[in-house]
Each structure stands twice: as structure tokens, then as C-alpha cells.
Amino acid sequence: MHNSDINKFKKIVGSKNVITDKKDMEKYLKEWRGIYTGIAGAIIKPKSTKEVSNILKYSHEKNISCIPQGGNTGLVGGQIPFNKNHVVISLERLSKIREINNVNQTITVEAGLILYNLQKICEENNLLFPLSLASEGSCSVGGNIATNAGGVAVLHYGNTRELVMGLEIVLPDGSVVNNLKTLIKDNTGYSLKDLFVGSEGTLGVITAATLKVFPKPKKIYTALVSVNSPKESIKILNYIKNNFSIPLTAFELMNNFSIELVKRHINDILIPIKKFKWLILIEFSSNEGSKDEEDKIENILNKILNQNLAKDIFIAQSLKQSKNIWNIRESISEAQKKEGGSIKNDISIPIEDISKFINSAIKISNEEIPGSRCVVFGHIGDGNIHFNISQPVKANRDKFLKKEKNLRKKIINLTLDLKGSISAEHGIGLARKNDLKKYKKEDVEIFKSIKRSFDPKNIMNPGKVIDI
Ligand SMILES: Cc1cc2nc3c(=O)[nH]c(=O)nc-3n(C[C@H](O)[C@H](O)[C@H](O)COP(=O)(O)OP(=O)(O)OC[C@H]3O[C@@H](n4cnc5c(N)ncnc54)[C@H](O)[C@@H]3O)c2cc1C
Incomplete structure (x- = not known):
């Protein structure tokens, strides 16, 4: 990355908010499971929507790719950069509460706010923001929206998508779209917010959101x-x-x-x-x-x-x-992480066939990898199971992980036979990109044309979800 680019970014956000030191960049380049370790030219930490807009305006002009990052808890590698000429836009400093509205039962917050902090602020105001995940102490609202996070309360309150009323977005060319609405009914054309929910940083940067809140249960x-x-x-x-x-x-x-x-x-x-x-x-x-x-x-x-x-x-x-x-x-x-190598599947199945899936998947795992130890848990009320396999006792981790491809193929086939989804809540990122390409060919062609119309220069999180 040219010094002139770094200097420009420093001008936009202030010198101390552009990280280029290898050691300081580390926490933004490694993800929770330790599967991906990335590289980048810089980590840029804007504090306002205007600063995000100026970063993107400049990057668009200079063809610099940008990878949005919230809490870096994503499980499919979507938030990790893999090129020394790419930059991470970390939203961690964009974390203000803009408005709490008790009558509309909405809250407007900036994208870098940590989910746990949002829950606490709601609680203090006798309200409930129901999204809840084991990573809530680190993940951000923007990341939750960009991945359409699920979690433990979907059964009653829905996925993140159902909780988002409006978004403020910065498009790849730096233009800002403010759609921070509190309307329950609004049929005015295509739903832009729905395109950005689950977009995994590939269409633009989410800078703020208006979210639904509920009365705090007694x-x-x-x-x-x-x-x-x-x-x-x-x-x-x-x-x-x-x-x-x-x-x-x-x-x-x-x-x-x-x-x-x-x-x-x-x-x-x-x-x-x-x-x-x-x-x-x-x-x-x-x-x-x-x-x-x-x-x-x-x-x-x-x-x-x-x-x-x-x-x-x-x-x-x-x-x-x-x-x-x-x-x-x-x-x-956390416990499974300490037990050695693991192969993970985040799948959903129509509820009536969940039991059939679990029984068959255990059988497949033992046939493919004798001694497999299945860690089966999840949001069964939503038909969402984390079907994970820990390495057999005393097995070699690398040899075990080499068997992932064949095993996953069989688990995917079983999932699709039962009309399920190969990624229920974690998204596609990098980890599931080939599966998406292989198993959802027709959808991928439509995704490509959407991506091209928002980001013709392909500067937003290139190589994630789809290739164009
Ligand atoms: C222990 C553990 C438990 C988990 N449990 C669940 C669970 O129950 N349910 C579930 O759904 N997930 C779960 N996850 C996965 C993860 O926490 C969620 O995907 C979360 O929503 C990611 O938020 P984040 O801020 O960490 O995003 P990041 O990891 O930083 O980013 C994730 C993706 O979103 C994009 N992105 C981030 N911020 C923005 C933004 N402001 N604008 C545009 N794009 C953006 C990134 O580019 C990337 O593609 C779990 C993870 C861990 C480690």
C-alpha cells in the first residue's frame, strides 16, 4: 500500500486511528476459531458516518478494497482481509446511541455498538432488545445485521432481519443513504434494508440502524x-x-x-x-x-x-x-474449542425432519471417521442445529481435518435431501463460498448482478460470498 494512501486515510480519521504496525493489527487479522489469519495494508477506525464516507470515496477513486469489520466474531472468515493492499474499516469507534423512542418502541444506534452494551442500555430503559448470542460480549450491531445473526431468541422474536426497521448505509462510492425509519408499514419500492441485512460487507458499510425493541419481560x-x-x-x-x-x-x-x-x-x-x-x-x-x-x-x-x-x-x-x-x-x-480439532456444520432443517437429520448425520460421521465424537446442539425450536464433530480421542488433528471435505459433502447432501439450508445463521463469507456456488447456482447468478449494480468496481469485501 502506498504511503500517500495511508497519509490520506490518516487525514480523514486522525493518525492514531490508522493502524499499520504488524503487532497492533494482529487482533483484526485473526478470527475466533483460528482458522483464518489475514494480511492488510492498514486498519482504519472512523468515528463518524462522514469519515466512513470519505474513506470509501477515496478508496473508490483509487480502487482500494475495503473489508468492514465489527467485533471480529464471524465464523466464516468474512471479516478477514487477505491482501496487503486492502484495508479493514473497523466500526469499533462508531458506537453511539442516537435515539431511544419509547412510544415507537425503537432504538437508533451506530453500527459499532457491542451487542451486550445495547442489551444493557435497553434494560436500563425497561426495554428488551431480544437478539442474544454467545458472542454478544464482542460482536457488534453492524456485524449482526451484516450476517443476519440468529441466536437463542429467534423462536419468538425472529432473526436480526425482523428486528431491523431502517438502516444508514454508505455505498462503495462514498454516498450516504439514510433510511433510518421507524415505520411499521412502508411499501415504497424495493426494500434496501433487506438487501443489506445478510450482505456480509459486500455491498457497502452499515453505519447505523433503527431497531425494534420490546417491553422488558417482568x-x-x-x-x-x-x-x-x-x-x-x-x-x-x-x-x-x-x-x-x-x-x-x-x-x-x-x-x-x-x-x-x-x-x-x-x-x-x-x-x-x-x-x-x-x-x-x-x-x-x-x-x-x-x-x-x-x-x-x-x-x-x-x-x-x-x-x-x-x-x-x-x-x-x-x-x-x-x-x-x-x-x-x-x-x-468454548468447551469444544478446547477439545482439539472440530468440523462444524450450521444447518437448518424443516422441524419435522430434525430428528431424522440428527440420527443420519451421526451415522454418517461414524462411517466416515470412526470414533467421531458428535457435539450436537442448537436452536432446535427454529430447526437450526450446530452439528459439530470433535476429533476422535488421540487422533492427529491435521489428519482428522483432512477428512472434512468428504464428510461435509455427505452432510450437505443429507441436508439438501431434507430441504434444509447449508448455512442457517453464520453466513457464507469465505468458508461456505464454494458450497454456495455449487448448490445454489441460480441464486448466485442473481446475487452477482445485484453486487455489480451496487459495487461495479468490486471494492467491497471482494472474494467473500461470491466472485464476480
Ligand atoms: C462463541 C460464538 C457464538 C456464536 N453464536 C452465534 C449464534 O448463536 N448465532 C449467530 O447467528 N451467530 C453466532 N456467532 C457468529 C457471530 O458472532 C455473528 O455472525 C455476529 O453477528 C458477527 O458480528 P461481528 O460484529 O463480530 O461481525 P464481524 O465478525 O466483524 O463481521 C462479520 C461479517 O459482517 C461484515 N460486517 C461487519 N460489520 C459490518 C458493517 N458495519 N457494515 C457492513 N458489513 C459489516 C463483515 O465484513 C463480515 O463479512 C457466534 C460466534 C461465536 C464466536
């Missing part, structure tokens, strides 16, 4: 339920949905081995049910918080037990117990 009820198989969990899900009116806000399945890993690698977590094959985390959220409701919840959980759908039930009696139950679920990825 009471949250959390329970752990043990079942013999995923099939029972789906029966319980349907039973609750069909017979109960208190909102069911989370329904997460975890297999025995995923809990084994949490016990092995994570401190200070108690597993309140001792013997089980599968556990489900169930959460209800209530705007009443009455004693009557508490009885109703106990009652429906007991019915599930009496009908032999569940083997055992533990209902959290305090916030501490509830947090402990959530910690079990949210620590699985």
Missing part, C-alpha cells in the same frame, strides 16, 4: 428438561406451542457429549440433572409475572413429565440458577 422462567431423543424434544415443542399461551422464547437442544465437554473444560458450572441423554433448555418470558403464571408453567412441565415425553425436569428458582443453565448452553462452543 419475569423469565428457565427450565432444563431431559429427554431420550431429539424426537421427544420436537413432541414437547409442539405440545407447548399448541397448548400454552405464555410466550416460549427459547428452546435449545444439547446432547450428552456437548455437556460432557462443558463439565470438562469450563469452571463453575453446575449441571442440575445428573443422568440424561439429551437436555433441552426451555425459557418462557412473561409480561405479567404473576403467581398464577408460575403455577401454569409448573403445570405444563409436569404434564410433559407425566406423559413420559420428558425424563426429568429442573426449574430454575432464582436468577443465579437461571444464569447457570444459560451458561451451560453458551459455553459449548
Whole structure:
């Protein structure tokens, strides 16, 4: 990268906000799983939409490629640059709250705001922003929107897409589009915000968003339920949905081995049910918080037990117990990371076939890699399963990972046979680009023409999601 370019960027954002030192750049170039390590000419940290616009205006003129980055928690490599002439635009300094509107029930925030901070600000205002993921302490609102993040509350509140009302965007040529609307109804042509939700930094930079918020629930009820198989969990899900009116806000399945890993690698977590094959985390959220409701919840959980759908039930009696139950679920990825090599699949399947998928995928994994240890968990209420495989005990990590291609091919075929999706919530980035090209040929052609019309010079996150 030319010194003149670096100097120009320094002029736009201030010298100390352009990082070129190798050591200081490291945290922006390595991602959470340690799979991708990138290179870049500089990391640029703007503080305003105007600065983002000036960076892009200049980059467009000089054909400099830009990779937007939020919290760098993406799991498909989309936020990592791979060329010394490319720059990362880190949104971390663009993190103000612009407006909280209690009447419209909306909040307008800048893209670099950390999700956890957004949740806290809402809570302080007696509101709820329901998006919740295990990476919430680091991921940013802009990254959540750019990946259409899912998480644990989709069952009731929807994906990030459903929570976005309007966006402020900077296009590749530096022009700013302000669509920060609070309208519930607005049928005025194509939905630009919907194009940018899930665009993974390939169409422009999201600088701010108006988001839906909800009244903060008066009471949250959390329970752990043990079942013999995923099939029972789906029966319980349907039973609750069909017979109960208190909102069911989370329904997460975890297999025995995923809990084994949490016990092995994570401190200070108690597993309140001792013997089980599968556990489900169930959460209800209530705007009443009455004693009557508490009885109703106990009652429906007991019915599930009496009908032999569940083997055992533990209902959290305090916030501490509830947090402990959530910690079990949210620590699985961290625990699996400590267990050696892993092959990951983030898939979704129509709910009726989830059980069929899990059984067949376990069988395939053991045929392909004898001794495979399947870590099966996820948002089963949305049909979304993280079907991960940890390396067999004492196996060589690299040899194990070499088998990923064949195994993934079979898991993908199974997923597609069951009319599922090969990337339910993590996106495409770099990791799933070839799969997208291979399995969604017709869509990819349409994506290319959209990309060309927004970014004819291909300066936004080139090489991610699709090639043009
Ligand atoms: C432990 C763990 C658990 C996770 N659990 C979940 C989960 O349950 N559900 C889920 O959906 N994901 C999950 N993720 C994945 C990840 O946290 C999400 O994809 C998150 O939304 C990424 O946000 P980020 O700010 O870190 O984005 P980054 O990683 O910085 O970027 C991700 C992508 O978005 C683009 N981007 C970032 N900011 C902008 C912007 N302002 N404008 C335009 N493009 C932008 C980047 O170019 C990149 O392509 C998990 C990750 C970890 C490490």
C-alpha cells in the first residue's frame, strides 16, 4: 500500500486511528476459531458516518478494497482481509446511541455498538432488545445485521432481519443513504434494508440502524428438561406451542457429549440433572409475572413429565440458577474449542425432519471417521442445529481435518435431501463460498448482478460470498 494512501486515510480519521504496525493489527487479522489469519495494508477506525464516507470515496477513486469489520466474531472468515493492499474499516469507534423512542418502541444506534452494551442500555430503559448470542460480549450491531445473526431468541422474536426497521448505509462510492425509519408499514419500492441485512460487507458499510425493541419481560422462567431423543424434544415443542399461551422464547437442544465437554473444560458450572441423554433448555418470558403464571408453567412441565415425553425436569428458582443453565448452553462452543480439532456444520432443517437429520448425520460421521465424537446442539425450536464433530480421542488433528471435505459433502447432501439450508445463521463469507456456488447456482447468478449494480468496481469485501 502506498504511503500517500495511508497519509490520506490518516487525514480523514486522525493518525492514531490508522493502524499499520504488524503487532497492533494482529487482533483484526485473526478470527475466533483460528482458522483464518489475514494480511492488510492498514486498519482504519472512523468515528463518524462522514469519515466512513470519505474513506470509501477515496478508496473508490483509487480502487482500494475495503473489508468492514465489527467485533471480529464471524465464523466464516468474512471479516478477514487477505491482501496487503486492502484495508479493514473497523466500526469499533462508531458506537453511539442516537435515539431511544419509547412510544415507537425503537432504538437508533451506530453500527459499532457491542451487542451486550445495547442489551444493557435497553434494560436500563425497561426495554428488551431480544437478539442474544454467545458472542454478544464482542460482536457488534453492524456485524449482526451484516450476517443476519440468529441466536437463542429467534423462536419468538425472529432473526436480526425482523428486528431491523431502517438502516444508514454508505455505498462503495462514498454516498450516504439514510433510511433510518421507524415505520411499521412502508411499501415504497424495493426494500434496501433487506438487501443489506445478510450482505456480509459486500455491498457497502452499515453505519447505523433503527431497531425494534420490546417491553422488558417482568419475569423469565428457565427450565432444563431431559429427554431420550431429539424426537421427544420436537413432541414437547409442539405440545407447548399448541397448548400454552405464555410466550416460549427459547428452546435449545444439547446432547450428552456437548455437556460432557462443558463439565470438562469450563469452571463453575453446575449441571442440575445428573443422568440424561439429551437436555433441552426451555425459557418462557412473561409480561405479567404473576403467581398464577408460575403455577401454569409448573403445570405444563409436569404434564410433559407425566406423559413420559420428558425424563426429568429442573426449574430454575432464582436468577443465579437461571444464569447457570444459560451458561451451560453458551459455553459449548468454548468447551469444544478446547477439545482439539472440530468440523462444524450450521444447518437448518424443516422441524419435522430434525430428528431424522440428527440420527443420519451421526451415522454418517461414524462411517466416515470412526470414533467421531458428535457435539450436537442448537436452536432446535427454529430447526437450526450446530452439528459439530470433535476429533476422535488421540487422533492427529491435521489428519482428522483432512477428512472434512468428504464428510461435509455427505452432510450437505443429507441436508439438501431434507430441504434444509447449508448455512442457517453464520453466513457464507469465505468458508461456505464454494458450497454456495455449487448448490445454489441460480441464486448466485442473481446475487452477482445485484453486487455489480451496487459495487461495479468490486471494492467491497471482494472474494467473500461470491466472485464476480
Ligand atoms: C462463541 C460464538 C457464538 C456464536 N453464536 C452465534 C449464534 O448463536 N448465532 C449467530 O447467528 N451467530 C453466532 N456467532 C457468529 C457471530 O458472532 C455473528 O455472525 C455476529 O453477528 C458477527 O458480528 P461481528 O460484529 O463480530 O461481525 P464481524 O465478525 O466483524 O463481521 C462479520 C461479517 O459482517 C461484515 N460486517 C461487519 N460489520 C459490518 C458493517 N458495519 N457494515 C457492513 N458489513 C459489516 C463483515 O465484513 C463480515 O463479512 C457466534 C460466534 C461465536 C464466536
